[in-house]
Amino acid sequence: MNKLIRIDHRFRTRSRQCMMLDARAFSAALLLALVFAAGCKKEETPAPEITVQAEHPEQGTISDHITADAILAPLAQAAIVPKISAPVKKFYVQRGAKVKEGQLLAVLENGDLIGAAQDNKGSYEAAQAAYATATRAQVPEDAQKAELDYAQAKANLDLNNSIVNSRKQLFAEGAIPGRDLDTAQAALVQAQAAYDAAAKHLESMKNVSHEAALKSAEGQLTSAEGKYKGAEAQVNFTEIRSPINGTITDRPLYAGETPAAGAPLITVMDTSSLLAKAHIAQSLAQQMKIGDSATLMVPGIKDPVDANVTLISPALDPGSTTLEIWLKVDNKKATLKVGTPVKVSITGHTVENALKVPASSILTAQDGTKSVMVVGTDSTAHKRSVELGIQDGDDVQITKGLTTADTVITGGAYGLDDGSKVKVGKADDDDAKPGAGTGGDKD
Structure with a gap:
């Protein structure tokens, strides 16, 4: 009898212990379930919208521009060398003086x-x-x-x-x-x-x-x-006269001195117009013709200076296998100086009714392929492959892949994933500042 009582007591004790273990296990499981549920609820939180700048492609004229380095040269120049050797009796002009054709500049002893x-x-x-x-x-x-x-x-x-x-x-x-x-x-x-x-x-x-x-x-x-x-x-x-209209740019001697044989006594330049002389590849020169418009970027002058193509050399330079071209630029105000290095930009091939987007919207892959990000009807960004044509400054011609109805992201597309939620805003919005639109949590 006592033995049976002891066995029953042990069974009850173990049952209570098992029940306590089961309660603890249940509590732990419940706690894990709650934590898991909380984690799942966080992942299901909608991703934030990324602010971008976007616009529709424009349709209009776009032109290719050929650029090259050039040096400004005078329209006409005369380095006057005396035909006889004699001391200078008198000079009638100083450096910088404006002279006319036939004007007396100096006289030698005669x-x-x-x-x-x-x-x-x-x-x-x-x-x-x-x-x-x-x-x-x-x-x-x-x-x-x-x-x-x-x-x-x-x-x-x-x-x-x-x-x-x-x-x-x-x-x-x-x-x-x-x-x-x-x-x-x-x-x-x-x-x-x-x-x-x-x-x-x-x-x-x-x-x-x-x-x-x-x-x-x-x-x-x-x-x-x-x-x-x-x-x-x-x-x-012995009477030194100017053969052209122009300006005295050099007068190295003084009265009484004898010029060396073959050395110029006076140099006259016509700087009313200047010539920008550049060398370009033959393939580029074939796109140009006499009279084409161009612009010059001159050091110290903010705005481009208008010019026109006046000469395309009929023969290649044997040393560089390039063609020399001349661009004439007006200089009646004497703001441009002979010998100044300039950048020339010549208008080449022109396409009418071209589809244009800003150059900032073009994305380049590692394999060289081009694409843009467009905003879909569901306010999500989608990558679309495109083919490019002429680039004119900030404008790029799209020959394939877009229409004027598409909305192209022009700012904020870098690093943007396909399918990301976006909203179109201004570049100075807080969401458009560096660091915004990454899709991560904020502290």
Whole structure:
């Protein structure tokens, strides 16, 4: 009996212990369930919306721009080198002076040359007088005398012919002796000889002597004139004049100094317009034509300067295999300086009615493919592959992948996951500041 009582007591004790363990296990399980439920409830919290900037693609004109480095050069330039070596007598201009074509800039010492020119001028005037005498008096007189001699010889010949004829008749009638006929015939022979000589002299005077005399007189006059003009040219060489309109950009010497042989005495540049000279690849040059518009970015000048293409070289530079192009830019206000390095941008191929988006909206993958993020009707961002065309500054042409009805994210797309909830806002919204829109919890 006592044994049965002890067994029952042990059973009851163990039952109570098991019940206590089961209660503790139940409590622990309940606690774990509550914790798990709380975790599940947190994960089911909706993700926050990310603020982005977005707009519809625009449709309009877009142009390709060819850029290159260039140097500004003058429209025209004259580095004046004296043709004779002599000290500078006087300068009439200073560096920076505006000059006109033909204006006297400087004079070299020329006293000896002026004297030589005066001497040759006298010889020239004497030759002019001799030529006038020869052509108006001497040559005509010689020709007239030859004509008179010819006429006289012809008249004498005719007279002797008539005498001989009449004496032949008288001799035949026996009225005169034979010696009278012989005398008349001898006189006829002499008259014939004189006539032949006069005729030859006249013919020579007309065909040879007259022309030779005129050429001789003309040659003497031409020689004297040439010597005089040469001496006068030497004097003119001492007067340094500007061959163009422009500005004096260099005058290295002072009065009294002698310029070195071949060294410029004065440099004149026409800077009313400047030329931006650049070298570009042949493939790019084929997109251009004379008259194309362009702009220059000049150091120290904020706004672009307008220019136009005026020359495209017809041949490649053998050293660089590039083409030289010239762009003309107005410089009447003298704000641009010769020798300034500039950046040129030339308008190339133009596409009308092109679909354009901001360059900030383009995303580039590691394999080089391009895409954009568009906002769907459910306010979620979706990645869409696109193909690009011309890029003009901040605008990029989309040739495939978008329409004007799409809403393209232009700001805040970097690092944005496909399917993320977004709302369109301004760039200065708090949610659009750096650190916002990451999808993480805030502290």
